[in-house]
Amino acid sequence: MSAIWPGDPRYAEVLDFLYHEAELLDSGRQKEWLDLLAEDVIYRAPLPLNVKGDAQPSYSEDSCIFSENIASLRIRVDKLTTEYAWAESPRSRIRHHVSNVRVSERSGSGELDVISNVLVFRSRAPRTTPDIFSGERRDVLRKLAGAWHLAERLILLDQAVMEVRHLAILL
Amino acid sequence: MSEDGQLLRFDEGYVSARIFNDPDVHRRELENLFPQCWLFVAHETEIPNPGDYVTRQMGEDPVIVSRDAAGKIHVLLNVCRHRGRKICNEDSGCATHFRCGYHGWTYDSAGQLTGVPFINAYGTTIDRAQLGLYEAQADTYHGLIFACRKPTESLRDYLGPMAWVLDLLFGRTDGVEVGGPPIRWVADVNWKLGASNFVGDGYHIFTTHGFSTQLGLHALKPRGSTGAPVGHSLALSHGHGASLVSSPSGTTEAPFFGLPKELWPELERHLDAEQRHVLEPLIVAAGNVFPNLSFLDTAGHTPEEWGGPPWPVSFLTLRQWQPKGPDRMEALSWLFIDKNTPAEWRAASRECYERVFGVGGTFEQDDLENWASITEGVGGDWARELWLQYRMGLDLQPTDDWRGPGACYTASPPFFDILERLFYQEWQRLLGAEHGQVLR
Numbered sequence: 001m002s003a004i005w006p007g008d009p010r011y012a013e014v015l016d017f018l019y020h021e022a023e024l025l026d027s028g029r030q031k032e033w034l035d036l037l038a039e040d041v042i043y044r045a046p047l048p049l050n051v052k053g054d055a056q057p058s059y060s061e062d063s064c065i066f067s068e069n070i071a072s073l074r075i076r077v078d079k080l081t082t083e084y085a086w087a088e089s090p091r092s093r094i095r096h097h098v099s100n101v102r103v104s105e106r107s108g109s110g111e112l113d114v115i116s117n118v119l120v121f122r123s124r125a126p127r128t129t130p131d132i133f134s135g136e137r138r139d140v141l142r143k144l145a146g147a148w149h150l151a152e153r154l155i156l157l158d159q160a161v162m163e164v165r166h167l168a169i170l171l
Numbered sequence: 172m173s174e175d176g177q178l179l180r181f182d183e184g185y186v187s188a189r190i191f192n193d194p195d196v197h198r199r200e201l202e203n204l205f206p207q208c209w210l211f212v213a214h215e216t217e218i219p220n221p222g223d224y225v226t227r228q229m230g231e232d233p234v235i236v237s238r239d240a241a242g243k244i245h246v247l248l249n250v251c252r253h254r255g256r257k258i259c260n261e262d263s264g265c266a267t268h269f270r271c272g273y274h275g276w277t278y279d280s281a282g283q284l285t286g287v288p289f290i291n292a293y294g295t296t297i298d299r300a301q302l303g304l305y306e307a308q309a310d311t312y313h314g315l316i317f318a319c320r321k322p323t324e325s326l327r328d329y330l331g332p333m334a335w336v337l338d339l340l341f342g343r344t345d346g347v348e349v350g351g352p353p354i355r356w357v358a359d360v361n362w363k364l365g366a367s368n369f370v371g372d373g374y375h376i377f378t379t380h381g382f383s384t385q386l387g388l389h390a391l392k393p394r395g396s397t398g399a400p401v402g403h404s405l406a407l408s409h410g411h412g413a414s415l416v417s418s419p420s421g422t423t424e425a426p427f428f429g430l431p432k433e434l435w436p437e438l439e440r441h442l443d444a445e446q447r448h449v450l451e452p453l454i455v456a457a458g459n460v461f462p463n464l465s466f467l468d469t470a471g472h473t474p475e476e477w478g479g480p481p482w483p484v485s486f487l488t489l490r491q492w493q494p495k496g497p498d499r500m501e502a503l504s505w506l507f508i509d510k511n512t513p514a515e516w517r518a519a520s521r522e523c524y525e526r527v528f529g530v531g532g533t534f535e536q537d538d539l540e541n542w543a544s545i546t547e548g549v550g551g552d553w554a555r556e557l558w559l560q561y562r563m564g565l566d567l568q569p570t571d572d573w574r575g576p577g578a579c580y581t582a583s584p585p586f587f588d589i590l591e592r593l594f595y596q597e598w599q600r601l602l603g604a605e606h607g608q609v610l611r
Contacts, residue, residue: 045531047354050262062351063506067525071478075386075526076533084381087536160262161501163357165543166536 004103004112014103014114017141017148022096025170030077033170034070038142038151043068045135045155045171059156065167066155076170087168092131094169095121106140111151114139118155120171133171134158179599184562184588186595191361192550196602197497204462204601205230206320209329211464211491212236212246214505215314216348222265222280228493228501229307229318235259235269236309236316239281246318247282248305258304263352282306313341331408332576333460339450340468340487341507344430344437347487350506350521354529362463362500363598364542365492369457369465370412371404371590374563379537389473400454402585405577406569410597412590413458415449416471426451428470429483431516434509445574461597465490477526479519486524498546502539504529561588561595 004011024033047063068076079085097119104113116137123130140152155171178187178196190196212227213236224237226249233249251258251271258269258278268285270277277286282304290297307318310326312334317326327334341347368375377384398419405413427438427450438447456468470485487507492500506524508517527534548554564580564587573579580589
């Protein structure tokens with residue numbers, strides 16, 4: 001694994017990918033976002049735990065908040081097009097803030113490991129208290145047909161017990 | 172609410188909207204209802220070894236569920252006897268003792284006060300033996316740990332015929348275990364809405380979860396069977412209730428919730444013939460152990476439509492609705508797996524569960540949205556005048572051809588509110604609000 005620095009054109013490509021997908025997710029274009037996923041995509045958010053121990057925050061090795069693949073992500077996105085998407089009716093205002101991007105190359109495969117921070121702001125009328133989701137993304141990007149695709153996303157959320165009705169959006 | 176302060180008109184099937192967001196009602200629940208009930212606090216497999224503990228809630232009191240050095244389970248008030256600080260702030264762990272972070276009073280995993288810094292400063296005014304952590308009575312059924320502050324009967328008597336239903340789900344094999352720590356989240360919802368939904372609201376599925384049908388997903392379509400599923404709703408004691416939904420032909424291609432065949436001999440050992448007969452064609456078993464422990468075992472999803480395997484899978488989950496004020500609750504969601512389940516089936520069951528349930532679950536998100544909207548909607552003054560409708564099946568009589576426990580109701584379409592009415596009847600009884608007693 002070797003680091004890819006901002007001078008490397010691939011670093012700019014990664015930033016462009018992350019900003020582009022954020023724009024799609026924030027502007028109601030989830031169907032287009034699906035096109036950025038590899039067919040064997042793994043999309044997971046392990047359950048954060050409040051336990052004593054190391055300085056490192058803990059996550060469950062078993063329980064997940066999200067445990068998705070391409071088929072189940074398609075259901076999530078298609079659900080929004082039905083008249084029964086109660087948790088997103090009216091649609092949220094969503095803003096993904098992506099930062100602290102670190103890129104490295106996976107040896108041999110040409111795939112990239114991309115670590116970033118994500119802060120997602122979600123507000124829904126008429127509630128005045130927004131949902132805020134903070135976490136670290138550990139992504140794997142793969143080049144398919146000349147374009148980067150998301151092959152894997154692990155989301156390490158920063159809150160074990162969130163004060164939200166539901167997490168009906170994509171992080 | 173009527174002028175005399177009535178909250179329930181049981182015979183007519185009306186529930187006052189007031190009960191879902193009212194500080195007085197909430198206070199009376201904490202004072203009268205929760206202390207009398209056997210409350211679920213954990214499953215034994217969450218604390219398998221001496222010293223293991225998890226922190227939970229009884230009513231709104233924080234408790235530690237601990238296994239002491241000798242292996243005995245204790246349910247302890249998580250509040251220091253000295254100055255009232257919570258002594259443990261972790262979700263779970265393993266410890267020989269709990270030390271209060273304020274002045275250092277220390278308790279062992281059985282709750283005994285073992286250490287007081289500078290104890291001589293107290294002279295003769297302190298007796299450590301009298302200052303252990305408060306402890307609730309604890310007992311288990313199929314590894315499910317329940318605790319009660321003011322028991323008037325044993326856990327077994329409290330569960331009554333509900334034990335028979337729990338046998339089908341938690342006692343059918345050599346044992347179940349938790350699939351990991353529970354998913355927890357806090358929502359602006361009154362806790363009763365979750366309990367009441369699970370005890371007997373089959374009516375909500377087609378609207379609340381209507382996306383599933385609209386997307387052409389095969390929810391609740393038993394394999395190898397045609398026609399509408401058959402529902403049996405069991406009115407049990409103490410406000411407990413369960414709904415059993417089975418394949419219309421009495422068989423499915425995936426009997427016993429699609430459990431792997433390796434486990435079938437265990438079913439023979441642990442269930443009687445009648446229980447096996449009931450379990451075999453089941454697609455869904457849902458219900459609520461009064462007051463706030465809901466369960467669901469479902470083979471109602473078709474895994475391959477969700478990117479899962481092409482063979483049948485079900486999942487078993489417990490969900491608890493913990494009050495946190497009149498308009499707020501913490502939801503806890505556990506996955507359970509029969510101990511000797513092969514790894515492949517385990518993984519598929521977990522995935523299916525995590526895709527539809529929990530804070531991010533595609534089905535559960537719509538339930539929470541509904542319950543939060545009710546809690547918000549009835550929080551004003553005008554809406555408190557509303558009598559909400561729990562009036563389906565007022566004249567429905569129990570069916571004769573049921574050999575299991577309780578009174579069994581069935582209808583076509585399979586919708587009636589009797590189990591919810593009985594839930595609220597028991598709720599009112601424990602609240603002490605019967606006989607038109609006025610709430611102030």
